[in-house]
Amino acid sequence: MTGDFDLLPADTPVQLIDPAGRPTGQKGYPLPGEAALLRAYGALIAARRLNDQAYALVRQGRLAVYPSSHGQEACQVAAAHVLEDDDWLFPTYRDTAAIVARGVDPVETLVLLKGDWHSGYDPVAAKVAPQATPLATQLPHAVGVAHAARLRGEQTVVMALCGDGGTSEGDFHEALNFAAVFRAPVVFFVQNNEYAISVPLARQTAAPSIAHKGIGYGVPGERVDGNDVAAVLAVLGAAVARARAGEGPQLVEAHTYRMQAHTNADDATRYRQDEEVAAWAGREPILRMEAYLRDNALLTDEQARVYAEAAEALAAHTRDGLNTDVAPRPDDLFDHVYACRTPQLEEQSALLADELAREEAQCTRS
C-alpha cells in the first residue's frame, strides 16, 4: 500500500525552465536531453502555425469552427512525444496539436471540423482515438484499451487527455477508479487552462488542485507547469515509464492557459480580463523554450529557419488539403451504421438514391 503522502502532488507545479528560459534546477525530474527538447521545440512551432492556419481556414469558411490550442502547445506536444509507437493517445476536441505531433496528417485530423465526416484518420493505425465533443467519455475507453493490452501481456501505455471542465464529469471519476482498481497503464493528463468555455475553475472544483483528486482513487497526482515543455516531457515521461513498468495509472495536472477564445465562435472578453490574458502571455511556452535553447547555444539561426520552414510546409499542406473539396458519398450515410446494412437501411438508401437521381435528371433538363 502506498502511503498517502506519495499520492498527493507537491505544493507547486513542477517547473524545469522558468518563463525567462532559465533552468530552475528543480530536483526530482531531470531535464530532458537536447534532442528531445529540440524535437519538442520544432513541434511547438508547427503546432502554433497550424493553429493560426486553422483560424484562417475558419474565416475563409473552410472549417466550421476550431477549438484553439494557442498557449497549450507544450502540453499537447509533450503528451504525444512521450509515447512509443504502440502506445495510444486519447485526445479531446481541443487536442488537434497533440494528434498532429503524434504524426497524424492534419488534413485527416481536420475532417471532423471540415464537415466531410465525423473523423478522418484511422484510429487503429494511428493509435489515436477519434476526437468527439462529449466531455471525459473517452477516459473509460482509454482504461479499456490499456486493460486489453495488459491482459495480452503487451507493454502498451495509454495517454488520456481531458480539460479542467471534464474533471467534473462522472466518467472522469469512474475512469480513474477503474484504472486504479485494474492497475491499468493509463496516464490521465488534465490540461487545466482555467476555463471551461466561460466557467472558471473555481466553479468546477473546491479541491486544492485537480491533481489532488487522484488520492481518492489511490492514484498518485502530480502538477506541472503546462507552459514548460521540458517539465511536461519530464513529468509525463516518468508517468508513462511508471505505467509501463506495471505500477498503475497516474494523474497529471498541467497549469496552462487558453490564450484565445474557446473557439472562433466564442467571445472571451465576456468572462475574463485583458490583464489576466496579458499576464499569461508572459509565461508563453514557445518564447520560453526558444530563450532556453538560444541561451545554451542549442538552437542556431539556421536550425530555427529549418523549423519555421517545416511549420510553413505543414500549414501549406493543411491549407491545400482543406481547400480541396471531397465529393460527399451519400452511401456513407448507410454503410457504417452496422457491419452489414439492415433491410431497412437498404430501403432508405434506395429511396435516397432515387431522390438524388431525380434531382440530377431535373438539373440536366433545366
Place this chain on the structure above:
Amino acid sequence: MHEKLTMAQALNRALRDSLAEDPSVLVFGEDVGPLGGVFRITDGLTAEFGEERCFDTPLAESGIVGMAVGLAMNGMRPVVEMQFDAFAYPAFEQVVSHVAKLRNRTRGKVSVPIVIRVPYAGGIGGVEHHCDSSESYYAHTPGLHVLAPANAADAYGLLREAIASDDPVVFLEPKKLYWAKEEVDLTQPVPGIGRAAVVRQGSDATLIAYGPSVPVALEAAEVAAQEGRSLQVVDVRSIVPFDDATVCEAVRSTGRAVVVAEAAGFASVSSEIVARVTERCFHSLAAPVRRVAGFDIPYPPPKLEHLHLPSVDRVLDAIDDLQWEHA
C-alpha cells in the same frame, strides 16, 4: 441432444461456450464474478475461466460500458451485465454516443463488438427500478442491435450469435422467464439476428410479441382456440434489425393483428410495429392493428403490477375488437 434447461441455464451455457471458443471474449459487471450474478447467469464462469476472463468491476455502469468500448477497440469481445434494466441508465451516454456510433464515426475502421446484457421487464414482484421495459430507448438508437429472446433455445442461440457479431448488441433477458424449464436441443441452430419466428400457426388473427409477452400471447392463443378462434403468434426475437418480411407475411395471411408488449405504449417499439405493419399491409387488413401495451405510467408497485401488464384477458379483448362483423 435434448435436455431440460431454464433460460438462465441456457444463457450461462452460451457464455461458457463463447468463453471457451474465443479467448477475446470477456465477461464482466457487478457481482458477475464469484457470486455468479444476482440471477446466477454467470455462475461458475470465474472458477472455470479465471478472473481475467470473468470479473467483477466497481459499481459504475458508465465505467463498465466505457471500459468495454476501449477493450473492444483493442481486440476484445466484452460481454457486460447491467444488473437491472433501470441500473443501465448511468451508462446511457456511453451506449448512445459511443457504442452505437463508433463504427459510423470511423467509417468502419473501429468496430465495437460489445454485448450489453440487460435483465429486463417486470412480472417478478420487483421494486420500482427492477422492472423497466427499456427496449424503446435502445431501439431508437441507430447502430445498436436489440434482441429479446422468449425461450431457452433462442436465449442460447441469439446470445452466441450476439457475442460473435461485430456489431454492438443490447441483449434483453426477460427476468420472469429466467426460471421456466424447457425441453431444448442447443445443438440445433435457431433463426439468426434479424429474424422473427412464427411460433404458433393460426388463420384468424396474428399476435405479435417479444420477450416476456410471448408466453402471454401463446396462452391467449390457446384460450382463443378453445373458443373457436385460430390465432397465429409471431415472436419478434430481434427488435433491431426488425424482420418486416416475416411479420408482414404473417399479418397478410390473417388480415388482423394485435401487438403485445409490456412497455408503455406511447412512442414505443409496439407503436413502431403497428406503424410498420399498417404501412406495409394496409390493403390486407380487415381491422386496425391494435396494441396491448403497458399503461403510460411509471412501473407500478408489486401489488398493482398485474393491473399494468398485458394479460391474457386484455389480449383476448383486443382480439374481440378486431371488427369481426366484417369478416
